[in-house]
Amino acid sequence: MPFVEPVLIPHDGPPDVALWRVDIAFDASLNDAAFASLSNDERNRARAFYRHEDTLRFATVRAALREQIASRLGISARAVSFSADANRRPQLADSVALDFNVSHAGAYGLIAMSAVRRVGVDIEERNDKFDWRSITALTLAATETVWIAQQLDPGEQRAAFYDAWVAKEALVKTTGVGIARGLQHLTVLPRESAAVTLRDPVPDDMHELAACWIAAPDAYAACVAWSTATIAR
Known part of the structure; x- marks a missing residue:
């Protein structure tokens, strides 16, 4: 499975807020090269889902998120490291340079990102x-x-x-x-x-x-x- 390039979505919010749509390919496998950047923890989380569709939603959006962050920071997608804040909200482990949020449902996912403000998406x-x-x-x-x-x-x-x-x-x-x-x-x-x-x-x-x-x-x-x-x- 080749990596699916997220689609940049226009919106009426601030110009520093980038928003992408991710299309989910349900015929994919976690062994595909598109998911090579996922950490072992992310792979375990993906496999823990009961339904294959949920596995691919999580894995596809997380892989796409890694690619977008890596592109912004000038590092490899595999090198991106995540942690959680006091509210259990995902964040970058080693940098406050970017804020991000993701959501997925059905056949689509969304990624929001900004370098100057907090973002949320659903x-x-x-x-x-x-x-x-x-x-x-x-x-x-x-x-x-x-x-x-x-x-x-x-x-x-x-x-x-x-x-x-x-x-x-x-x-x-x-x-x-x-x-x-x-x-x-x-x-x-x-x-x-x-x-x-x-x-x-x-x-x-x-x-x-x-x-x-x-x-x-x-x-x-x-x-x-x-x-x-x-x-x-």
Whole structure:
């Protein structure tokens, strides 16, 4: 399997935020040369997934992430080393020169990266077989649930739910703070444009964050978020 080159995606966020889409090849194998840069730990994590599809999602996005970081830092992809911060958010082990975040679902992955600010990204597949209403209490604020039920027709409700889900995931992944509190404590609906509007009350740890929804493949929703303050060096 040749390495699949990530596709650079345009968005309405700051120009220093780079965003790529990664296409997952499900006929690949972990033994393929495309995954040669993965560490032993990453290979073990990939093999631990029950489904082959999940193995390839993780391995493909991680390999693509290594290539993009290596290109920025001028090192080999194999030499990239990861660790986790106090919020268990992945980061570079030996450098604060880049911040990054990844997400994958279905046949696609996303990578966000910036040299000057924190970033978060999320992509979800709008699966018609998934009962999205079963997790609204964990995902939506009460006002969002009411708005979806009263203002949207059935054909629009699923899309609105996924818009809220990816926006909130991208925002909390930007810092790793707020995940334990739950997505239902953020309010982003109704959606008025590509820009995500965090509606009152805005949690204290979300005041310096922004986000925008991005163009996603058919049957997917996606969002990228970033800190409005730059990273201290």
